């Protein structure tokens with residue numbers, strides 16, 4: 001090579017990881033750490049403020065004593081967990097799931113979805129994602145060279161004035177169809193939805209499913225909050241044999257058993273889809289954490305004995321209703337969740353002081369970042385600005401909203417409510 005060739009920066013990162021913009025989690029967590037109001041009540045990130053149920057914790061402890069549980073699991077997952085999942089989910093799917101061919105275990109739902117995109121997207125293939133989206137979808141689609149095509153969901157028109165059901169957020173089906181091109185391969189769905197709390201109705205799922213059938217697309221149905229629904233919950237894969245054939249359903253032991261750090265997830269679907277998810281997963285991380293797969297299997301085997309699913313749903317709905325009373329007191333409208341543990345609250349009535357000193361990295365972002373910053377500094381409660389889950393063009397749709405996670409201990413919720421009452425003096429009708 002000629003000596004005049006420009007020197008390459010040996011440390012230049014690949015474009016896929018080189019994004020400069022500070023992500024929402026670090027902005028919120030850094031602000032929380034620096035707030036004068038300590039300790040901050042952190043209702044931002046969706047991790048649980050309490051432990052998994054005792055029978056699951058005990059199972060994890062016992063698993064560590066078993067020799068094979070400390071070694072590699074089969075790449076597609078431990079047979080005991082695949083069977084436990086097949087047994088637990090067969091009644092919901094109305095068919096006997098084959099644990100060897102129709103279930104594959106992954107390192108959390110997130111790596112499962114990365115494996116699905118790695119397994120089916122070629123460079124420049126398109127995947128449709130609804131906004132707001134779970135942020136990992138985007139990089140997971142882009143890593144294999146896929147292109148994300150966005151379709152926004154719309155809040156109820158009166159969302160800034162009155163509380164309404166999260167079910168009233170809508171997708172314009174014509175916009176969805178217009179987003180489909182010859183390069184589209186997948187539609188990514190999430191129900192119950194993060195951050196909206198919407199549970200897609202049967203009719204909506206039939207309409208989306210019809211689109212997938214018409215254009216011959218794969219559906220990736222992210223159902224990680226599948227045990228937390230407060231209205232009837234439909235799984236798109238169950239709506240017809242055609243939809244079963246083209247749907248990958250995603251689950252998460254972390255969400256089901258309050259153990260997001262365990263990183264145990266799974267995908268369920270027909271063999272012709274599952275086998276390529278497994279193939280990608282084998283190359284990404286070979287296999288997933290053995291003792292916690294074992295404990296998750298026992299969790300599924302024993303859940304009914306403890307009436308765990310019913311209790312878990314009742315408990316979360318109780319937290320949701322308890323916390324949302326503070327918005328009723330304050331007269332702030334919210335989107336009443338049909339599922340999951342997030343609530344979106346409309347803060348259009350909260351008037352931020354005009355001369356308030358926001359740091360530049362917050363000042364340049366939409367109003368929800370300012371609201372989040374203000375709440376952390378002045379009220380002592382951290383919440384997530386949802387414009388982060390939209391493209392810049394559509395961010396305006398949610399710039400007055402904030403997302404709160406209620407999967408916290410009751411005392412934390414009470415402290416949060418007490419502090420949030422301090423917002424009263426900034427609320428103008």
Ligand SMILES: Cc1ncc(COP(=O)(O)O)c(C=O)c1O
Nearest residue numbers: 108109110134194224252254265
């Ligand atoms: C919609 C959605 N999908 C997937 C995940 C990731 O699940 P896991 O922790 O099992 O990777 C989350 C976590 O917040 C989520 O909100």
